[in-house]
Amino acid sequence: MLTEPAPMQLVCNMPVIYFRPMEIFKKKxxxxxxxxxxxxxxxxxxxxxxxxxxAVDLKAGPDGPDFWIKRGTALLLSLAV
Known part of the structure; x- marks a missing residue:
C-alpha cells in the first residue's frame, strides 16, 4: 500500500514485485x-x-488514487540518467 514518505525523503525503496500473468474478466x-x-x-x-x-496497480490507501496522481508518483527501475 502506498504511504506518505518521511519528511525530505524523495526516493523510497519498493519491495520486489513478482508478475504472474493471468486472465481477469472483471478488473477491480x-x-x-x-x-x-x-x-x-x-x-x-x-x-x-x-x-x-x-503500469502497475498499487493499493492507494486512504488517500485515494487522485492524491498519488497529483504527486506524480512513479516507479523507477534505475536512478542513472
Whole structure:
C-alpha cells in the first residue's frame, strides 16, 4: 500500500514485485493507483529509447488514487540518467 514518505525523503525503496500473468474478466479498479514504471528518471525518454515500461496497480490507501496522481508518483527501475 502506498504511504506518505518521511519528511525530505524523495526516493523510497519498493519491495520486489513478482508478475504472474493471468486472465481477469472483471478488473477491480476501486482503490487502486495505476502507477507508471519508467527505466530512467527522465520520463520523456531518449532518442529511440522510450522510458515507460509498464503500469502497475498499487493499493492507494486512504488517500485515494487522485492524491498519488497529483504527486506524480512513479516507479523507477534505475536512478542513472
Amino acid at each position: 479498479i476501486k482503490g487502486l493507483y495505476n502507477c507508471p514504471c519508467y527505466y530512467y528518471p527522465q520520463r520523456c525518454g531518449d532518442q529511440g529509447r522510450p522510458a515507460f515500461v509498464v
